[in-house]
Amino acid sequence: MYSCRYHVVWCPKYRRAVLRDGIDTRLVPLIHAAVEANDAELIEVSVQLDHVHLRVGVDPQFGIHRLVKQIKATSSRVLREEFPSLRSRLPSLWTNSYFVATTGGVSRSAIERYIESQEGR
Numbered sequence: 001m002y003s004c005r006y007h008v009v010w011c012p013k014y015r016r017a018v019l020r021d022g023i024d025t026r027l028v029p030l031i032h033a034a035v036e037a038n039d040a041e042l043i044e045v046s047v048q049l050d051h052v053h054l055r056v057g058v059d060p061q062f063g064i065h066r067l068v069k070q071i072k073a074t075s076s077r078v079l080r081e082e083f084p085s086l087r088s089r090l091p092s093l094w095t096n097s098y099f100v101a102t103t104g105g106v107s108r109s110a111i112e113r114y115i116e117s118q119e120g121r
Contacts, residue, residue, distance in 0.1 A: 003104075005043065006064050007111055008054040010072065010098035013090045017049035023083055027052070030078055034071040038062065046115050053115045055103065068098055 012018050019027065024047040031054065035042040041057035054071075058064050076093040080086045086093055103111060 002060055003057070004060045004064075005055065005057045005103045006100050007103050008056065008064070008068055008098055008100045009051055010068070011051045011095050013092055013095055015050045015095075016090060018086060018089065019047050019049055019052070023079060023086070024049075026079060026082065027075055030075040031071055034074050035067070038067050038070055040067050044112075044115075046119070048118055051118070053118065055111065064100055068100070072098075 027047055028045055031045050031052075032042060035056060039059065039062070043055035043057060044053070045055075046053040056064075056067065058067050072094045080093055
């Protein structure tokens with residue numbers, strides 16, 4: 001039994017505002033599929049123009065780093081195949097880095113307020 005929940009944020013390369021025009025709506029089911037395939041729990045996903053927020057529960061033996069790597073690799077491959085404009089504008093879709101924090105010490109409402117404050121930026 002475990003309760004490891006994380007807030008994860010990552011960006012497209014050069015923080016370009018490319019997550020729009022259907023790319024954002026296609027990304028959400030790709031994230032859902034990757035999370036489900038890795039037996040993790042998707043709590044919330046929010047796609048902004050230039051970054052993605054993810055709240056997820058992960059088995060600590062699997063590790064958040066493996067889940068994020070899987071999501072980013074799968075989504076990059078599929079989105080770059082389906083949206084050729086991503087191949088011409090960016091050498092790779094995602095940056096190598098990401099932000100991750102445990103959410104045990106922060107209330108859900110505080111995280112939701114933070115994510116909502118990021119919308120439209």
